[in-house]
Amino acid sequence: MTLIPADDAFAETLAARLPEGTLRRAEPRHLEEPRGRWRGSSQWVALPRSAEDVSEIVRACNAARVGIVPLAGGTGLVGGQVAPDAPAPLLVSMERMTAIRAVYPQENVLVAEAGAVLADVQAAAQKAERLFALSLASEGTARIGGLLSTNAGGVNVLRYGNARDQVLGLEAVLPDGSLWHGLKRLRKDNTGYDLRHLLIGAEGTLGLITAASLKLAPIPAATGTALFTVTDPAAALDLLALARDQLGEGISAFELISRQGLDFLSETVPDVRQPWDSPPDWCVLIELGLARGLDPAGALETLFASAHEAGLVSDALVAQSEQQRSDFWAIRERIPEANRAIGAISSHDISVPLGAIPEFIARGTPAIAALGDFRINCFGHLGDGNLHYNVFPVPGRSREDHVDQREDIKRTVHDLVHEMGGSVSAEHGIGRLKVDDLERYGDPAKLAAMRAIKAALDPNGIMNPGAVLRQQALR
Amino acid sequence: MTLIPADDAFAETLAARLPEGTLRRAEPRHLEEPRGRWRGSSQWVALPRSAEDVSEIVRACNAARVGIVPLAGGTGLVGGQVAPDAPAPLLVSMERMTAIRAVYPQENVLVAEAGAVLADVQAAAQKAERLFALSLASEGTARIGGLLSTNAGGVNVLRYGNARDQVLGLEAVLPDGSLWHGLKRLRKDNTGYDLRHLLIGAEGTLGLITAASLKLAPIPAATGTALFTVTDPAAALDLLALARDQLGEGISAFELISRQGLDFLSETVPDVRQPWDSPPDWCVLIELGLARGLDPAGALETLFASAHEAGLVSDALVAQSEQQRSDFWAIRERIPEANRAIGAISSHDISVPLGAIPEFIARGTPAIAALGDFRINCFGHLGDGNLHYNVFPVPGRSREDHVDQREDIKRTVHDLVHEMGGSVSAEHGIGRLKVDDLERYGDPAKLAAMRAIKAALDPNGIMNPGAVLRQQALR
Incomplete structure (x- = not known):
């Protein structure tokens, strides 16, 4: 089954079935994605105002065998929102359905x-x-x-x-x-x-x-935010266990940050305020949201005291104001910006079982070093076992110098993740970027079931063609 | 596609491919279900010890087009565990895979x-x-x-x-x-x-x-259990909202009990201790599980005080011991036993949006009364919008006297639930009991998708044939 392009003739026919102004020429913003690795090929975008409009659009595309790429905010990082190759699909943007x-x-x-x-x-x-x-x-x-x-x-x-x-x-x-x-x-x-x-x-x-x-x-009655300097990733994990013992479900966030991330921030986003004299090798941003009657600052102090006694932490900064809380979060949330400024050779959004995180980090470093001289920025949602593990050139070199090694680096990281029972896409999905990875690491029985489901629900293969599953593989 | 029975010839062939003793004659316990409305027709049961055994069994059944009914604890209430009609399926009991x-x-x-x-x-x-x-x-x-x-x-x-x-x-x-x-x-x-x-x-x-x-x-650091006498179901709902404001996620259970349920208990399960002089029309069993540093008894007292001031509750009994907690829970958990002793004409496991519960109860009573003289026991998981709504004969009459009305009663309850955006099977599933209901009330697009998925993953229709989806409808 081959798809046909959403060309002017198709657009004209479809436009006649939809409210005035629903169909438009695609604009550049509809054809771009944040990594800049792909550029969409579509000529037309539909801007439906109702589910009924969407239904009409999809019905027409299915009858005509025209592919559809749905557009939402366009912030996805795996190319799910762009179909770079012919035949050009119809874009369906949800930007008018915002109620x-x-x-x-x-x-x-x-x-x-x-x-x-x-x-x-x-x-x-x-x-x-x-x-x-x-x-x-x-x-x-x-x-x-x-x-x-x-x-x-x-x-x-x-x-x-x-x-x-x-x-x-x-x-x-x-x-x-x-x-x-x-x-x-x-x-x-x-x-x-x-x-x-x-x-x-x-x-x-x-x-x-x-x-x-x-x-x-x-809404939790009271929140508390702190930066704990931890000995190493294993200590961070022990700190999480201790926090859970003391606070049950009161922990809202538990984010790991490495020295490398802090250095990248200092270098490229200097307006981010870092509260240490000397940046720690590893720290954790912890946020509590507690029920009425509990005191987050007190809880964080108690947690620090017991973690310090256990040799897990050496320092803690508890946010004393909303401004300070926001400063702490900026450290975590602007690391991706710093990463983009440095320019990663290969970025990985991976998860492993929680208990395996220290081993993953410990084995990852020499495995990458064996491929050459690189810098690793490992950070992210430690509490979920989800790390962003990004590999960068050393100072003086650029990502372009390592294009040939990108595949080897990715393979090394993903092989290790897979061996440890992890996921090669923890939160970003497959899109078009990781179709190969899914084929390589995915469970064969699951993949066969996925293909059968796709073929059953979308026999013409019109919905986001080429994302998640290779289009040919469906036949 | 017609299935063939799991007869002696098939069993003999299959037995040869499996570890000794895996295949056995089905026993009566494998062919029964708690409501006694169906009796299975199977001759053979497989008792696998590993996933590999199960794989071998399913592969053989699929090749031979023999149906399979999986057996677990057998406590399901919708006939999902018995296939009463020919061709007799192979039962696959998980009773040996208990690790x-x-x-x-x-x-x-x-x-x-x-x-x-x-x-x-x-x-x-x-x-x-x-x-x-x-x-x-x-x-x-x-x-x-x-x-x-x-x-x-x-x-x-x-x-x-x-x-x-x-x-x-x-x-x-x-x-x-x-x-x-x-x-x-x-x-x-x-x-x-x-x-x-x-x-x-x-x-x-x-x-x-x-x-x-x-x-x-x-494990929550401390639990607290109480019975609150509430004015009516609307007051129970307001009490829940108040409890959430005060206790956030600390509420583990919030169960509604009606006077009818308490009367049935007194009549048929008199060993259940009821702590009131005169049983309330409506009460709520509330359980808290709180983090370290919070006092459940104090929290329940505060909750009662504010609910009393708001006119929602007239009385509260807070469990003072593990024995009393267990006594309170027995009231809730033994209502189904009392119901069985009385003998329901029709039982309904329904849910509606939380805010619609009072209206559902208010409209249900006259709708059932319009069909004749009945007793209604309405109880259950109020916090989830999930009620068990069971209709009984009046004293002196039996369920058998109303067999002809069962369908009308069920239809009346389910039509009302459906109209209010609810579910005709909140927690028990479809099994074989509610296949008609799913066809009647299910969304057509969802049903078509379900049939397509079933046909794609199980083209021979061997897995639990006749449960959830009518077997013929798949072709």
């Missing part, structure tokens, strides 16, 4: 359309005195549809789970154009296969999410 | 085989000073494989989620006999479609779960 359809504070539920920006959803929840827990660096741009389609992670996963864990129901258009009215607000519903969890994380290859009913949480 | 394969306290993970009894998994977690949060009345018998295949609910869903929310990874045999090695222990893994959530809740129709890696939680 918060309803908020049910008593039920802890909010219903948002797929184009709603994460920060706006967070604000709507906040206005109802509730928390929408999904939070990540791109929250000012990323949209709900993309966040769910990629099952986004972020900084609150430790406590609240991934994007999929925030969803009670979906409204979505399936590849044949049928509209699934699945916007339930139920905590329990065992009526058949969980289509919701199948679409979440499918990266637009099994349908197009148009709206979601989302779980809200109570 | 707790590993416990990782530092990671809060436990790996159990599908035949492990829930109470044993809870005990293994407890031994590691962790909590396995899934908890329900049948936990002494129910097995992990069945609990996951039906996405069981229970009393801790409010805080910890359904069975699916306790699962990090699965090992399962797919309908072609391939073994999916998906026992990951990762909190984040975005490598392709979420097969885990597809198999969970599929009731054995898409594959056979052989083991699971399960999430553990910290």
Whole structure:
């Protein structure tokens, strides 16, 4: 089955079936992705205003065998939002479907359309005195549809789970154009296969999410934020265990930062305030969200005292103001910016079982050193076993000097992750960047099941063609 | 595609490919289900000891087009575990695969085989000073494989989620006999479609779960249990909102009990101690699990004081000992036993959006009264929007007197639930009992997708034939 391009003739026919102004020439912003590794080939973008519009679009594309690439915030890092090769697909951007359809504070539920920006959803929840827990660096741009389609992670996963864990129901258009009215607000519903969890994380290859009913949480009564200097990654893990013993589910975030990351920040983003005289080799950003009646500052002091006694930590800085809290978080959240300024040869979004993290870091360093002289910035969501493990040139050299080694570096890291029972894509997904990796490391029975499901739900292969699964492999 | 029976000839061939003693004549216990509404027709049961055995069995059945009914604890209430009609399927009981394969306290993970009894998994977690949060009345018998295949609910869903929310990874045999090695222990893994959530809740129709890696939680530092007498269901809901404001995520259970349930208990299970002089019309069993530094008894008193001031509650009994806590829970947990002794005409496991519960109860009573003179016992997991809504004859009459009205009653309740955006199977699943309901109330786009997925993964229709989806509808 070959797809045909979304050319002017197709666009004209489709436009006649849709409200005026729904179809437009694609703009440059629709064809770019943050890494700049691909550029989309599409000529046309549809800007639907309703799920019914989306249904009409998908039905027409399916009948004509025209591919569709869904667009949300465009912040994905694996090329899921661009199809660089012919035949050019139709882009379907959710940028006009941004409504918060309803908020049910008593039920802890909010219903948002797929184009709603994460920060706006967070604000709507906040206005109802509730928390929408999904939070990540791109929250000012990323949209709900993309966040769910990629099952986004972020900084609150430790406590609240991934994007999929925030969803009670979906409204979505399936590849044949049928509209699934699945916007339930139920905590329990065992009526058949969980289509919701199948679409979440499918990266637009099994349908197009148009709206979601989302779980809200109570806002913790008090928060506390601190930077703990830890001896090494193993000590960080022991600190996490100790914190859990003392604070149960009160730990909202637990992020690992290395000296390398701090040095990159000093070099390239000097406006980020670093609170140490001499930057530590390893530190942890810990955030608590506690129930009424508990004192986060006291809890952090108690935690430090026992961790210090156990030889895990040497220093702790507890944020004394909202400004200081924001400064601490800037250290963590602006590391990716510093990384981009330095220019990574190869970046890896990996996870391993929590207990295996120290071994992974310990084995990773010599394995990379065996390939040459490099710098490693290893940081991220330690509490979730999810590390961003990025490899950089040494000073005086550039990423371009190492283009030939990129594959070897990636292979070395991913082989080690795979051997340790980990994942080669913890939170960013497969997109187009990691199709090879999925084929290499994926479980064969699971891959066969995925291909069968894709072929069953999207027999013409129109939905986000080439993302997640190689297009040819479906036949 | 017609299935062939698992007859003596097939059993003999299969037995030769399996370890000695794996295949046996089915015993009566393998052919019964708790409601007594069906009796299985199978002659043979396989008792595998390993995932490889299961793989061999499924492969052989698929090649020969013999149906399979997986057996776990057999406590399901919708006939998912019995295929009453010819051709007789092969039963595959997980009763020999009961190992707790590993416990990782530092990671809060436990790996159990599908035949492990829930109470044993809870005990293994407890031994590691962790909590396995899934908890329900049948936990002494129910097995992990069945609990996951039906996405069981229970009393801790409010805080910890359904069975699916306790699962990090699965090992399962797919309908072609391939073994999916998906026992990951990762909190984040975005490598392709979420097969885990597809198999969970599929009731054995898409594959056979052989083991699971399960999430553990910290044990709350202190628990508190109380019975609050509430004005009505709306007051119960306001009490829940108040409790959430004061206690955040510290509420582990929030169960509604009606006067009718208490009367049934007095009549049929008199050894259950009821702590009131005169039983209340409506009461709520509330359980708190709080972090270190908080006092559950004090929190319950504060909650009562503010709820009393708001006119929501008239009385509260706070458990003063483990014995009293257990007595309080017995009131809630032995209601099903009382119901069986009275004999329901029709039982309904339904959920509605939380905010719609008072309206559902208010409209249900006259709707049932319009059909005749009945008693309603409405009770259950209010915090999840999940009620058990059971209709009984008045004294002096029996369920047999109302057999003709059963369908009308069920239809009345389910139509109302459906109209209110609810679910006609909140926690028990579809099995064979609710196949008609799923067809009637299910979203057409979702149903079509389910049938396509079933046909794609199980083209011969061997896995739990007739459960969830009508066998003919697949062709």
